[in-house]
Amino acid sequence: MGEDDAMVEEFFSEVNDKYYPQVLEGLDLLEKQEVAPGIEILARPLHTIKGVTGFMSGFEGASHFTHKVEDYLKKLQSGEVEPSEHNVTLLSLGVNMIFTVIEQIRDTGAADAAETDEMLELLRQASGPAAAATVSSGIRLEASQRDGVLVLKVLGRRIHLQPEREVLTRAVAAAPQGGRVLLDLSGVLTMGSAAWEALAALAEGREIAVAGMSFDCRGVFFAWGLDRALRAFATAEDYFQTACQPVQQ
Amino acid sequence: MRALIAEDEFLSRKVLLSYLTPLFDVDIVVNGKEALDAFRLSLEEGRAYDLILMDIMMPEVDGIQALEGIRGLERERKTRRPVRVIMTTALDDPKVVIRSFHDGEASGYIVKPVIKEKLYAELEKLGLLKK
Numbered sequence: 536m537g538e539d540d541a542m543v544e545e546f547f548s549e550v551n552d553k554y555y556p557q558v559l560e561g562l563d564l565l566e567k568q569e570v571a572p573g574i575e576i577l578a579r580p581l582h583t584i585k586g587v588t589g590f591m592s593g594f595e596g597a598s599h600f601t602h603k604v605e606d607y608l609k610k611l612q613s614g615e616v617e618p619s620e621h622n623v624t625l626l627s628l629g630v631n632m633i634f635t636v637i638e639q640i641r642d643t644g645a646a647d648a649a650e651t652d653e654m655l656e657l658l659r660q661a662s663g664p665a666a667a668a669t670v671s672s673g674i675r676l677e678a679s680q681r682d683g684v685l686v687l688k689v690l691g692r693r694i695h696l697q698p699e700r701e702v703l704t705r706a707v708a709a710a711p712q713g714g715r716v717l718l719d720l721s722g723v724l725t726m727g728s729a730a731w732e733a734l735a736a737l738a739e740g741r742e743i744a745v746a747g748m749s750f751d752c753r754g755v756f757f758a759w760g761l762d763r764a765l766r767a768f769a770t771a772e773d774y775f776q777t778a779c780q781p782v783q784q
Numbered sequence: 785m786r787a788l789i790a791e792d793e794f795l796s797r798k799v800l801l802s803y804l805t806p807l808f809d810v811d812i813v814v815n816g817k818e819a820l821d822a823f824r825l826s827l828e829e830g831r832a833y834d835l836i837l838m839d840i841m842m843p844e845v846d847g848i849q850a851l852e853g854i855r856g857l858e859r860e861r862k863t864r865r866p867v868r869v870i871m872t873t874a875l876d877d878p879k880v881v882i883r884s885f886h887d888g889e890a891s892g893y894i895v896k897p898v899i900k901e902k903l904y905a906e907l908e909k910l911g912l913l914k915k
Contacts, residue, residue, distance in 0.1 A: 545878035553886075579886060586885035586893060590876060 542591050547641065549587075550634075554580035558630060565627050570618045574608055577630060581605045584633060593644065597637045600651050604629040607658045615662075622661050629654055649675060649690065657692055674699050676706050682775060685710045688719040695727040704733045712740040719771045721747030728759050735764035746771045785809065785912070786826070787835040790819035790850065791872070792842045796898070800837055800872075803900050807913065808835065816845030820853045823867070827857065833867050835912055837898075838890075840873040840880060847871060848880070851888035868910045872898055 557580045564573030585605055589598035608626060610616040632654050636646040653674075674691025687706050694703060703718075710716045718734070720726065734743060744766040748756060756767065768774040787808035791797045797812055804810050811833075813819050819838060826832050836854070840847035851869055858866050868891040871884045876895045884890040892906045907913035 542876070542878040542881070545882065549882055549886075579889070582889060583882065583886040586890065587878075587882055590881055590893065 546587050562627050565623050574612050600636050601633050603655050625661050684715045684717050686717045689723050692724045694730045700730045707737050715742045718745045724749050725751045731761050738764040746774050785834040788833045789837045791839045815842045816850030819850045823854050836869045838871050
């Protein structure tokens with residue numbers, strides 16, 4: 536057995552026997568809103584995973600990802616990031632993803648870059664506006680055609696910053712004048728009014744519908760009267776089945 | 785900034801000293817027991833170290849035991865900013881690496897020979913050196 540293999544084997548043995556139970560205990564406390572003791576328990580296994588994966592050939596990406604989650608944890612611990620329910624939930628998601636990442640690397644040789652990038656973007660955004668402003672868009676779009684409609688599924692949790700808006704508006708603007716576009720927002724948690732306004736402007740020459748809005752998205756959508764320019768549907772499937780039956784406000 | 789080199793081998797001490805001298809006010813000790821004493825003294829003087837380079841294989845008290853002692857002292861005195869400790873060793877034994885990070889909360893780990901680029905890269909990661 537090579538030195539790298541020995542390190543990987545020892546590491547996963549420690550993960551299963553020691554770190555994972557510690558992490559579960561920490562996450563459980565976070566869920567109960569016992570943030571400080573939860574963070575205290577999570578800090579050590581995260582630090583160890585970051586350090587040891589840095590030594591494991593092929594796992595450098597896991598070390599980098601864990602380093603970012605650990606940074607975020609420290610900011611929550613110090614109060615630099617407010618321990619709001621949203622921010623604490625983000626920490627839980629980040630910690631869970633560490634284990635997904637190391638397992639993906641072990642099983643397939645690489646982590647899902649889209650998933651990890653999205654999570655890192657969310658952590659950066661939650662860490663402060665200055666940090667968020669320096670990064671590029673954290674969203675991606677999955678485009679497909681169905682019944683003559685351009686379907687754009689948004690892969691990302693938030694659409695607020697200019698780079699995010701640009702990804703969205705550029706894709707919608709690519710649809711020809713008079714064309715039909717369906718935006719599937721089922722994975723989006725929140726979307727700022729500026730993004731909605733940009734879409735409304737594009738709807739002047741196109742038929743744009745949205746589907747799968749979250750509670751927060753719907754709030755902004757109807758509060759800003761966007762239903763005058765865009766049609767809303769509960770799901771993408773509803774759009775295709777009912778075609779012209781907008782969701783009731 | 786202050787740094788402490790804990791290293792029992794003469795040549796390694798000399799090399800590490802040449803790397804750190806341009807950046808830090810450097811003290812040198814030759815085993816883990818002295819490292820712990822030096823660290824305690826630095827706290828008492830109110831002039832804590834910013835960095836410790838800690839060899840693992842040392843006589844009397846080894847590097848990991850010394851590191852655990854240092855972390856214990858920090859907890860006891862409720863130190864707000866734990867000192868950054870980079871472990872240095874000729875062996876990257878999995879158990880030792882894991883123990884350094886988990887039990888000793890090491891900040892970094894360098895397998896010997898310690899070359900300048902490797903050390904400086906680690907210092908950059910820890911925010912002790914800017915590019």
